[in-house]
Amino acid sequence: MSSQSPRVRATQDRTLGAVVRKVTWRLIPILLLMYILAFLDRSNLGFAKEAFQADTGISNAAYALGAGIFFLGYAAVEVPSNIIMRKVGAKIWMARIMVTWGIVSTLMVFAHNEWIFYLLRVLLGVAEAGFFPGVILFLTYWIPLNYRARVNGLFYFGAPLAFIFGGPLSGALLDMHGLFGLTGWQLMFSVTGVITVIVGIIAFFYLDDGPHKAKWLSTGERDALLAELAIEDSAKEDHSPKGSIRALTNPKVLYFAAIYFTIQMSVYGITFYLPSQIAALVGTDVGLEVGLLTAVPWGFALIATFVLSRLADSSGQRRLIATCALAAAGLGIVLSSVFDNPILGLAALSLGAAGFISVQPVFWTLPTSFMLGAAAASGIALINAIGSLGGFVAPVAKTWAEGAFGPDAGLILLAIIAFVGAAMIWASTLISPLIKATDGRDATGAFAAIKEK
Template identity: 45%
Template sequence: MSNALEKRVMRKISWRIIPFIMLLYFIAFLDRVNVGFAAIHMNEDVGLNPAIFGFGAGLFFIGYFLCEVPSNLALERFGARIWIARVMVTWGLISGAMAFVQGPTSFYVLRFLLGAAEAGFFPGIILYLSYWFPASSRAQVTALFMAAAPISVALGSPISGMLLEMDGLMGWHGWQWMFVLEAIPALLLGVVVLFYMTDRPEKAKWLTAEERNWLSSTMNAERAAKEQAGASHSILKGLTDPRVLALSLVYFGTSAGLYTLGIWAPQMLHGLGLTSVQTGFVNAIPPIFAVIAMYTWSRHSDRSGERTWHVALACTAAGIGLFFAGFAVSLVAVVLALVVVNAGVSAAKPPLWSMPTMFLSGSAAATGIATINSLGNLGGFVGPYAIGLIKQSTGSFEWGLYFVAALLILSAVVTLIIAGVARRQTAALAATH
């Protein structure tokens, strides 16, 4: 009976929660990286060179960094339903305002504000999943949620490319239409969140009393077991735990890789002679492989219970892919390299996000996850800015891509170091008993 109940509950919450949060992240990621498509024409229209564009595009993550931890603590206090709705409406308004960029200053300000507005969404959802899904299935669930990012690129790229063709309609540039039209779903879904999302299992009226009781007791027992095993739940511990800081460094490299793709890949492809529409469709190819890699890799990670090598190997593959993208000259070679980078970066993230909740709970989990995300996402500033700066100096993407590749290899090395330290600590603890 218990096994049948568990299957029924997991099926219900999976169908209720996962498709919806995937849709939310789809829109979030689209509004975060559509600036890469806008740049094909916007940069010339408003006077942005590669260095200015790279810096401004990356400023998103400075705003994100400054507001991430307080935003995630606010989510824990006020509940996911209210806070996620607030986040979405705010970022929708600012994303739409990107249509009115006039030059470097307004570009900088709006990208910074967009990051501040969206701060808390991603780590908030990661924390939210820990309220509903047992640790044994969390990497797969996280993978499904995060698959919305490459899906967003795969489906959003052709849409963005086609919206750029609206140039001249009612006196607006195509990139202005793109920003406004792609911001509307965030505003609408922000309202839907208020009526659809449920904060905790105890409040889930769409579950029967028996189902609610089973899920609540299961999740409470898991939290109690973590605390008994020494999992920390203080806010300070979530900010200062060396493992949190190390995982932030790992995530830094993956973020540099991810946003290098999101922000610069459309311009790389367009520079090979493709039209805006062709760029949209070609840019959609690598993320398709990323979705497959992300799900299969995370499922293998859950089944084996292994996290370290699943993160390290995926980061290494992504680094190698970026290295080859640096000197690839043909369209086919560049696309194949981008396939490897997309697959590696995407596959690394779900097992990585399964690691902090193994040793943190409560407020420490909220703070720790937000800390990893905010510090790690600074890679989204460093990667795109470095590439813009290097391209401005050299006229080529090559050495910028090599730089980001090195960051991904560093992520792999740090992951292995974290595991080695943990093994030694466990052995030392066992020796004292």
């Protein structure tokens, strides 16, 4: 590959780019819709917080525990779920995940006391476990590293879009208190749960397990894509952990799991409380108005994710861009604790949301650049599982810091953790030769050169 003329390589790049665009337009819409529902089903609890607690009498401490306990069930099943998906195929397993979590989400209408609340949150985590790492693994079957940040970025639109459209939807459903004899929060959980079940059924008939089964690709398109992915996989053979079990104790995998833990601490420490923060800034209750205002930070997150993920691919500077994005998230979190002015406060929250959303699609290009096969299945799942525990720790840590040191201490703690994560991303070339080899370079050329040596 490295001995090819620039003209031949440019022609191949154009052909491959066209194939990747075709794959992207085929897969991303359904995966994006699935992620929107996943994010909404796990985080719409933040919109229901005040109404849910007022109706059930659940305390702030119980709410914080229930918000976070989701991630215990989620983390416990991540690795086996991804290993099963690799064996049975993506279409069957992702459809199963969606249908079961949609059913559990609907059952939240019966969460009238803290014990049922805890149980359903754990079951929701178990049901949804494996979806996100499954998609990250699934995309490595289709998308070469040179294009992966931008495609990951399109998938990550799900989180901002869940709040841009889900925020007003959740707020409107809360305002429909009493319809069909249900409270607003019961309507919210039941509607989103039923939609999730329907989309899960559609996914089963729409997805293909890999390029080799994609009848909508021509033979030439399929061969070009598989050849590019084969170059990448060949270079990984000497650098990837060997097998699913060894990946679980591999120091490089654990290092990236620690980074993802810091990212998720910043994400969920804010996400669960964002509606309440905005309501406090504008001096109103959580409802349609606050739901509309919560769309603003996520709009900025969409823009940042679109721009930075493409910049990461075009420049090859994935490590630098991920570092800066997570540092920006930390800065936004700090500033949100400082400003009382609604406009400045909303701007700070927008910076934080833009940072911690845009860092993630670029971050995932780093561990997936050296893991292969069964090790990729278990390694990606472990990184996501350990990272997701940040969602359990974050609300508890935030509440503890505020009680111990004052009302702003929780956000400051989360900001410090984000800055630590940014420093760890910057240092990642020290622990992976493939990350160092591809940093700031054309990934295919770097992989080919590694294999020739």
